[in-house]
Amino acid sequence: MMTEDPQVCERRPEHQVQIGQGPRNRRELMVKTLWIGVWLIFLSSPLHDLTSGRHTTGGTVAGALGLTAFVVTYLSLVFRNMGRPFSPRTVVSMLAVLAVLAPVLAYTLGPAWLGLFVYLSVACGATLPVRAAYWAIPSTAVVMYLVGRHWGEKPDDTLLLVVLIGFAMVGVGQLVRTTVELRKARATVAQLAANEERLRLARDLHDLLGHSLSLITLKSELAGRMLPGQPEKAAQQVADIEQVSRQALVDVREAVTGYRRPRLADELAGAQVALTAAGVGAEVPAEPHLDGVPEECESALAWALREAVTNVVRHSGADRCLVQLTHRQTLDGAMLELSVEDNGSGRDGSGPGNGLTGLTERLEKAGGTLEAGRIKHGFRLVARVPAAPSGHVGSGA
Numbered sequence: 001m002m003t004e005d006p007q008v009c010e011r012r013p014e015h016q017v018q019i020g021q022g023p024r025n026r027r028e029l030m031v032k033t034l035w036i037g038v039w040l041i042f043l044s045s046p047l048h049d050l051t052s053g054r055h056t057t058g059g060t061v062a063g064a065l066g067l068t069a070f071v072v073t074y075l076s077l078v079f080r081n082m083g084r085p086f087s088p089r090t091v092v093s094m095l096a097v098l099a100v101l102a103p104v105l106a107y108t109l110g111p112a113w114l115g116l117f118v119y120l121s122v123a124c125g126a127t128l129p130v131r132a133a134y135w136a137i138p139s140t141a142v143v144m145y146l147v148g149r150h151w152g153e154k155p156d157d158t159l160l161l162v163v164l165i166g167f168a169m170v171g172v173g174q175l176v177r178t179t180v181e182l183r184k185a186r187a188t189v190a191q192l193a194a195n196e197e198r199l200r201l202a203r204d205l206h207d208l209l210g211h212s213l214s215l216i217t218l219k220s221e222l223a224g225r226m227l228p229g230q231p232e233k234a235a236q237q238v239a240d241i242e243q244v245s246r247q248a249l250v251d252v253r254e255a256v257t258g259y260r261r262p263r264l265a266d267e268l269a270g271a272q273v274a275l276t277a278a279g280v281g282a283e284v285p286a287e288p289h290l291d292g293v294p295e296e297c298e299s300a301l302a303w304a305l306r307e308a309v310t311n312v313v314r315h316s317g318a319d320r321c322l323v324q325l326t327h328r329q330t331l332d333g334a335m336l337e338l339s340v341e342d343n344g345s346g347r348d349g350s351g352p353g354n355g356l357t358g359l360t361e362r363l364e365k366a367g368g369t370l371e372a373g374r375i376k377h378g379f380r381l382v383a384r385v386p387a388a389p390s391g392h393v394g395s396g397a
Contacts, residue, residue, distance in 0.1 A: 042115035043071070046105070049112040063109050070101045074119050078126060091127050095136075098123055103143050111151040114158055117144035121162045125169030133173075137166035204255055212248035216241050262302035264288050268323070271309045275321050278313045280342070284323045293336055297385035300366040301338050304383035307355050308340035316344025316379060327387055334387040335368075343378040359383075 049055075050063050077086070077094045086094070102120045106113040117140055124136040141162045148154065219237045226234035268284055275282035290298055305323070312321050324339040360370045368385035 040071075042118050043067070045112040045115050046109075049110060055109065059109065063105065066101055066105050070098060070105070070116060070119070073097050073101075074123055077123055095120075095123055095127065099140075102140075103147055106144070106147045107150060111148060111153045114144055114148055114153070117141070117162050118158070118165060121166035122169050125166040126173050130170060130174065133166070133170045137163060137170075140166065205252075208251045208255055209248055212244050212251075215244050216248075219244070262299060262306065264290060264298050264302045264305070264325075267302040267305045268325075271305055271323060274309055274313055280312060280318055281320045282323070283321070285325050288325050289327070290336075292388050294366075294386070294389050296366045297336065297368065297387070300363050300368055300385050301336065301383055303362055304338055304359055304370065304381070305340065307359050308381045308383075311355070311379075311381075312340070312342045312344065316342050318342035318344030318378060328384075332386075335384045336387040338383045339380065340382075341375070341378060341380040345379075356381075 046063070046067055050060055050067070055063065073094050077091065077098075098120045102113075102116040106116060121137050121140045124140060125133050128136055141159050144162060145159055148159075219241045223234045223237035223241070226237065265288055268286070268288060272282055272284045275284070309321075312318055321340065321342045324337075324341075326337045326339070328335045328337050356370070356372055363370050363383055363385065366385050368383060370381070370383050372381040373379070
């Protein structure tokens with residue numbers, strides 16, 4: 001079964017910023033800083049009020065210190081919440097600081113400071129549990145309304161903005177939490193699948209080798225007892241040991257071959273996961289129709305899909321990929337065709353790489369063909385294999 005390669009996840013396009021994770025590099029830090037910094041536009045009114053000369057020197061200094069403390073607390077709370085959040089007690093403490101500074105500054109310095117309640121509402125929606133946010137956001141709006149009335153203002157527009165943006169951030173917070181939970185669940189499922197596969201391999205090897213090794217041990221003991229008095233019977237036991245060990249070797253090779261043989265349905269599901277994780281928009285068929293397709297042909301197509309998806313993720317630089325699986329009737333009989341097309345830059349080299357060369361040989365061994373090369377807006381790989389056993393390939397011609 002094809003699972004998501006951790007290395008593939010590490011090679012995500014750098015323009016893709018992860019939801020619910022802290023910035024992993026300088027570029028992501030800049031993107032998230034810009035995303036948060038855009039909302040600092042509501043600080044223009046308090047800054048203009050501080051520089052207007054309306055207040056005394058003491059009032060201006062106090063206002064500047066209060067505004068600095070408010071902005072630092074807000075940014076620390078929102079930035080940290082995108083990665084590893086603070087503890088609930090720390091979150092409540094920081095929200096309490098914002099909840100005190102916003103009304104105090106707006107009440108003492110004027111209506112130009114009412115915009116601070118927008119940030120308080122955003123912080124409540126982004127960091128508090130849903131039930132707590134449902135009463136904290138309206139409470140923020142009520143306090144802002146009362147402070148505005150103190151100055152003879154009716155901040156209806158800002159009041160509506162405080163409520164709407166607060167509840168919008170509740171939805172964003174839910175999305176972030178759900179994304180984090182899904183990411184953890186996917187990692188857990190992958191770990192459980194790996195553990196189950198290891199257990200299945202252990203059971204199969206025990207069933208395959210347990211009887212053979214026991215028989216080899218028993219016959220070795222018999223041969224040892226028969227020497228040197230009964231050399232002919234000892235030789236027969238040694239011959240039996242050789243036969244049993246050869247059969248055990250054949251059984252192990254067949255078992256390993258079965259484990260290594262990929263299934264097309266699993267590879268299609270894995271391709272969807274790998275492409276999505278790499279930030280590539282993917283269209284992948286869900287359920288392939290493989291009735292009558294030989295296992296060797298299915299395995300060859302599965303290898304072709306794995307190689308193609310690996311090239312798309314690692315080398316193409318594409319943001320879209322289309323995977324198609326089609327049954328075609330040709331002069332050579334029924335064929336199953338796999339097409340993987342992306343809109344990336346394709347391979348850098350002029351000739352086929354080792355992966356495509358080995359893939360061509362694998363497909364030819366199964367009676368199929370491979371075509372790969374640049375197209376007008378990207379790169380396309382087409383693999384074809386017989387859709388029926390070799391004895392029936394020509395029946396449809």
